[in-house]
Amino acid sequence: MSLQKSWVESANSADTDFPLNNLPYGVFSSGGGEARCGVAIGDMILDATAAEAAGLLTMRGGPLLNAGVWNPVMAAGADVWADLRAQLTALLSHGATAQAALAETLVAQADVDMLMPMQVTEYTDFYAGRQHAENMGAILRGSAELPANWLHIPIGYNGRASSVVVSGTPIHRPNGQSKAPDAALPSFGPSKRLDIELEMGAIVGTPSPMGTPITVDQADDMIFGYVLLNDWSARDIQGWEYQPLGPFQGKAFGTSISPWIVTAAALAPFRTPTPQREHALLPYLASTTDGLFDIELSVLMQPAGAATATKLTTTNYSRMYYSAAEQLCHHAVGGCGMRTGDLLGSGTISGPSKSEYGSLMELSWAGREPFTLDTGETRTFIEDGDTLTLRGAAIADTYRIGFGDCAGTILPAAPMPHNAQDKG
Structure with missing residues (x-):
């Protein structure tokens, strides 16, 4: 190379x-x-x-x-x-x-x-990073044990294409319902636990008809390219709403992507295999091509007025358990038609050490372990005015394949209409 x-x-x-x-x-x-x-x-x-x-x-x-x-x-x-x-x-x-x-x-x-480099037709977000899934289990349920289905299928949910924005677009802190552990009833207001999720996004180029399953190899050929993706998350809103049907308002307020679509062809020299599986995947998820890529990733946080940003984490896309092609294949297997411009979020990318965690939920262990920025300030979650930046590049001996920054600044929550405020 x-x-x-x-x-x-x-x-x-x-x-x-x-x-x-x-x-x-x-x-x-x-x-x-x-x-x-x-x-x-x-x-x-x-x-x-x-x-x-x-x-x-x-x-x-x-x-x-x-x-x-x-x-x-x-x-x-x-x-x-x-x-x-x-x-x-x-x-x-x-x-x-x-x-x-x-x-x-x-x-x-x-x-x-x-x-925006393309019109996003549909947006689906997956939960395909094993370390992140184990960490979230330990945080939320006291056990890193994975759900029974996790090692067999790429778990995902359908998000909001209308909320996908290009890097540099500011994001308002979302309003919503949440419930404190010691409260009898939920309350309404701006999210207090605003987070990021360090992800890659795969973009579908050629479509597949409704009712037509595809193989993993066909799915790989359908992917036009990749972007960095930050699936902003309101953890307190999400924690109250997600059972039994999964994320809704806690994820629907904003997803940022990098401005450049890096083609699968440009990334081809950096292909790497998916990890060893404890259980062989079912035959429909078999492939003949290495599905992941060796892409170095990092997250930086810069408070309002700070001269420099603090690097919070460094990890690699090769940490994922499921590839984008496997996710796309599973998405279509029941007959879902995939369309040009469909965007698939990889799920949060975390590694085994704390320096590789891809969300603030993990880095602060749900707020119990504040971290210190280079400015001397501490954080558990994102404060208004903070700018979060994702960076990524596949690095060879003599060149690098980069994506450009995926950045967003958090603005205060938008004011609610008077009648909604009056009704409390």
């Missing part, structure tokens, strides 16, 4: 997230203008919409890059994905004959606003 050289000099830096080996897809606007499809290269963005309009990029069945989202390309299938990546690699490689013409389509990342 070696660095591919580009005529865009910043793409040849050892510390860039966006070398020629990466070429992730995003959507941007300049000065409040129209949404445009772009490709990150070093500290620049190739305006793919402009390149297609100028005839520098030719899309099969095109034009496909003028919709302001990547869904048309995602739906076009693997052959189109491979062809586009090959064209981009040739156009941006060192010595490319189209350098002068293509240079006119480059804009600086620092000068644009990043937008």
Whole structure:
């Protein structure tokens, strides 16, 4: 795995997230203008919409890059994905004959606003990190023993696509019901136990028809790419509502994703197998391809007014028990049709040591063990004004494949309507 050289000099830096080996897809606007499809290269963005309009990029069945989202390309299938990546690699490689013409389509990342890279059709979140599941069992039930089904199926719930936002979008602290352990009745108000969940998100490209199961290998081929994903969680609201049907308002107020979709092709050199299983999975979950990726992940917290952020945790996507392809296969096995733009959250990614825990619920052990930031402040959960940032990259000897930051700042809870306040 070696660095591919580009005529865009910043793409040849050892510390860039966006070398020629990466070429992730995003959507941007300049000065409040129209949404445009772009490709990150070093500290620049190739305006793919402009390149297609100028005839520098030719899309099969095109034009496909003028919709302001990547869904048309995602739906076009693997052959189109491979062809586009090959064209981009040739156009941006060192010595490319189209350098002068293509240079006119480059804009600086620092000068644009990043937008949602795709229209999210549906959002499903899984619970597929073993260490996180064991930790939550120990915290909530006093036992790290896993539920009886956990080692056999990827457990998930259907979330809210309308609440998925791009990095940089502020999140209001949610209002909701919660019940203190010593209270006879629930109360209403802003969440006091606001948390993050460090996850990866897999994006479905090619759809599958309703009523048609798919194999894990087919599911793997359907995945267009991956993003960092923070499934913000109100633990007190969730704790009161989740039995017997699972998460609802405690999860529905916001999910942040990184602005760049890193393709499965870019991550291919970093594939790694799923872990040894105590129980063999049922045959429909069998695969022939390593389903996880060696992606280093971290979480940072920066209080309002602080000059620097504190790194809270460092872990790796390879810690997951189930791959995205296994999750997608199980999602469709009962006949659920999967659609272009479906987003699958991996579940919280935690490792065996406290320095690898992927949520504040684990890091503070449900608030019983406060942690100290570099500023000297302590935290158990998120306070208003705190900015949480997820970072991730697959790291080779001479280059890295990054996603860009997945960040969000917590704003105070939105005021309730007067009639709701009056009714208490």
